Amino acid sequence: MTIDAPRSRPRRPFRRWLVLGVTILSYSGMFVRAQQQSPQQSLSGDVLRDGPAYWQRGRDHFRDGRYDDAATDLWKAVLLHTQTPPAQTYDVQDVFRLFLQCYVVRDRAADGLAFVAGESFRRGQDDMGRLYLQQALGMDPRNDAALLVQAEFGDAVDQSLSASTTAPTSHDNPFPGQTPEQLYEVASRQFSDKNYEACADVFELSCQQSGRKIGPSCANAVYCRNMLTDWGFNGTQFDRDMQTIATLVRTETAQYRFRHETDANQFVWQRATSPHPHMMLGYPVDPLLKRYVAESAAYLDEQMARLAHTAPTETALPSLPPGLPYHVHDDRQRFADERAADPHAKIRVGFVGSGFNSKAVLYLSQDMFRFFGREFEIHVFSFGPRDHPMFIERGMRGVDWRERVKSNVHFFHDCQAMKLDHIKAARFIHDQNIHILIEWDGYARQGERAQGLFALRPAPIQILHQEYLGTSGALYVDYLFTDQVSSPPSLQHLYTEKLIYLPNHFFSKGHAYQKEVREPRYEYQPVTRPHQLGTGSPQENRCLAPPDVGPTDVAFVYCNFNKFLKNNPETVRGWIQILRQVPDSILCLLDNPRDGIPYLHKFIHEAAGTSDGNSPDSFQPGDGDDLVNRVHFLPWEPNPFDHQQRNRDFCNAMLDSHPYNGHTVAQDALYAGVPIVTRSDGDDMSARVTTSANLVLGLSHLNAVHGPAQYVAIAVALGTNATLFRETRERLIGTALQRNPMHPYWDVARYVLNFESGLRVVWERFLRGQAPDHVVVEETADAARGTYDDKIRAHPPQGNRARRERAANDEL
Incomplete structure (x- = not known):
């Protein structure tokens, strides 16, 4: 599937998976918590209370075909898992998978689900019991075991359960006859x-x-x-x-x-x-x-790519051509010999993406290409189209990021002709003798190029960077760029890659290097009516709300410019508390999408009232009308520079989303001098981007390390303590305006030096025959010195790197 910003044109629909098989529910940690309270309930009379022993005995029974005995012992191993000494620990997911297989191999999956449902109800886990029972009845509405559980725990079973497991009637179905x-x-x-x-x-x-x-x-x-x-x-x-x-x-x-x-x-x-x-x-x-x-x-990525080329009647995937996927070790000696013959041989780095046009990844990272040193030969493999000239002229006011990149790399390969052929693309990239290949799409733009390219191993070192902020899950992606706050070393088990920890912040952002992005100012310009970009304070502009809606004398404006998708009930409940505690404050959002506004209004009304939490019949209204009148919406602004500038015009402070922070949105706000309050209690990489940013910017007091209550308290303090807000805002603006040297957060040239250090380390490890391992990049003295204006002037946005280097070599 393609999930992209609403301003992008529609792409392919949701991806089709290889198998639309029967869904069987699995082990949940809720069972572990329940058995910690009363494990004797299913183990009474048992002398053996050794989880690893049951795990081994269950595997033996399964291997011998004694599936009932195996299921019994495996379930005991599940229940005893948390009582197992660490030295003897085993993976409970493996145990539960084999437990389910005891039923699946005999075509009795519904029996297994019914058993787990009954165990859930016995432990008071009614929600889990209903889910497992629903799945069992969904597979077989007449399953005896499931019906017995339904009868035994009738009071706990939702009365609508049986109705939800049957197909809607033709009266309820607007698509009668469709499967x-x-x-x-x-x-x-x-x-x-x-x-x-x-x-x-x-x-x-x-x-x-x-x-x-x-x-x-x-x-x-x-x-x-x-x-x-x-x-x-x-x-x-x-x-x-x-x-x-x-x-x-x-x-x-x-x-x-x-x-x-x-x-x-x-x-x-x-x-x-x-x-x-x-x-x-x-x-x-x-x-x-x-x-x-x-x-x-x-x-399954590469297999999906082959599936796309099979006829509907074919039952097997076509084989890969000989030699694919490429083997990492095949080229090691050749590249090592190349280095031995020429110690100054360049490291060839390729960037792969479909967004080498007016996409966010290029907005943030285009300036990197201006500063790569002579030790590196930079290739771009672009699988997406260029922007239409009319859009460049009018929408971007003549700014073409793709052309800027082309003028600053050694080779720009337009690969659109092979975007649907991952095998051809892999061969082409491999033929360029790329040493390190960097993925700039991840899962953010699937459908815009053939799946499976990286699975074919066109380069010996493959790295995920920037666009998709989480693990690729791929055994063929060796490294991921991050930092030690966004991805704490204690959470390395959440990643399949080895991590390259950059200093300062792992996120590239070129705001301070692009003249089209306006520098922040300490003072606001006089207000204009109707509003003109770059004028008025957030309080004066009131998120462009009608004059008769909400407070007329606004005290403070909070913002969130993320898609609605990034928010959830807990976050919005926090916003409600903030608005209540900061008199005459308002919240400014984007209508992203507009169809979601009525639903958000509805939720605000319900959250503001009182009820038993589950039943609309118990609802008593509260201050929902007042709150809704204090939440306003701006339309989407397609020009990225105008969109960024609106942060300054409309926002005093940004309220971050959790667990999916603003990423490009956050950089826009920070460079506009808008501080961001963020939760810092999450483990996801995507949830810790702003936490890391605030630390580098010297704004750690905006990080709610203790969760949602502290998030509310910090936001309220900013909105009610004028001194705290002024000092925070001025400190942030000071980082954006700092020059000679630049502040490390906004310094792209310094970022590239650290990025190069990471590339150098992983390449040298490969040449020495060492397996990938985590890398902590230490800043060199040159990088730590920071960047001065003379270096920026020497690397203009429209410079031609290849021509400059050829000229320098000719002189030598």
Whole structure:
């Protein structure tokens, strides 16, 4: 699937997974928490209380075909997992997967789910019990074991359960006669047309009609609802949706993820999970589940590319041509010999992406190419189109980032002709003798080029950088650029890659190097009516709200310019508390998308009132009308420079999203002198970008390390303490205006020196025959000195690197 900014043209619909198989729910950590309270409930009378022994005995029974005995012992191993000494620990996911296989191999999957449902109800985990029971009945509505559990725990079972496992009637179904698979295709087309309300309903219909067996439909329905902030009454649908996502991933991980037969550090997937990796970034679920989703997509990426070229009647994937994927070690000696013959041989670095046009990744990172040293030969492999000349002339006012990049790299390869042929692309890149290949798409723009390119190993070292902020999940991606705050060393298990820790901040941003981006100012310009860009203070401009809506004398303006998708009920409840505690404050958002505004208003009303939390019948209104009148919306601004400048005009402070921070949005705000309050209690890389930024900028007091309550308190303090806000804002603006040397946060040339150091280390390790390992980049004296104006003038945006270097060589 393609998930891109709303301003981009529609691309391919949601990706189709290799297998639309039956969904079987998996082990949940909730069982562990429950058994910690009363493990004797299922172990009474048992003398042996040794988890590893049960695990071994269960495997022996399974191997011998004694599946009932195996299931019994494996379940005991599940329950005893947390009581196992660390020295004897085992992977509970492996245990639970094999437990389910005891039923699957005998075509009794529904029996296994019913057993787990009953165990859940017995431990008081009613929500989990209902989910597992629903899955069991979805597979077999007449399953005896499931019906017995339903009868035994009737009071705990939702009365709507049986109705939800049956297909809607023709009266309820606006697509009579269409199969769940056909409904999936209808919903995908609606998603491509950005009709999120319709696609949410039709994906949900496909999910329900299939008995929840078409997992991608269920996952995509959740995603579309979240695009709109359609969170159900007071967020209850969102809670159910997050449980659905977590259950789907745990289920499919248990069923489809296997450890490699010979290498315990590797894994094998039989199919991809139903949720997409980019979907998962915004979900407040266990970060390890996000790794599993990425793993599954990465493992099958290359096979998906071959599947796209098969005829519908073919039952097997075509074989790869001889020699593919390329083997890392085949070229090692050749490259080592090349280095031995010429110690000054350049390191050839390739950047691969579909966004070498007016995309955010180029907005942030184009200036990097101005500063690579002579030790490196830079190639760009561009799989996306150039911007239309009319858009460059009018939309970008003549600024063409793609042309700037072309003028500053040695080789710019326009690869559009091979964007749908990953094999041809891999061969082409390999023929350029690239040493290090850098991925600039990740999962952010799937569908814009053939999947599976990196799986074919066109370069011996492959690195993920910038665009997708999370693990690739790929065993063929060696490294990921990050920093020690965004990806703490204690969380390395969330990544399949080895991490290259950059100093200062891992995120490249070129705001201070681009003359089109206006420098921040300490003082605001006089207000204009109607508003003209660059005039007025946020209080005066009032988010362009009608004069009769909300406070007329605004005290403070909070902003969030992220897509609605990045927010959730917990975040918006925090915003409600902030508005209540800061009199005459307002909140300025983007209508992204506009169709989501009524849903957000509805949630604010419900969250502002009182109820039992679940039933609309118990709802009593509160101050929802007043709050809604204090939340205003700006339309999307397509010009990136004008969009950035609006931060200064409309925002006193930015309220960050969690667990999916603003990334490009955050850099725009910071360079406009708008401080960002962020939560710092998350483990996701995408949740810690602003935390790391604030530390480098000297604004650590804006990091809510203790979670949502502190997030609210910091924001309230900024809005009510004029001295604190003034000092914070002036310090931030000072970093953006600092020159000779530049502040390290905004210094692209310094960033490139550190980036080069990381590349140099991993390349030397490869030439020495060493396996990839984590790298902490230490700044050299030259980098730590910072950048002065003379160096910036010597590397203009439109400079021609190849011509300059050829001229220098000719002189020598």
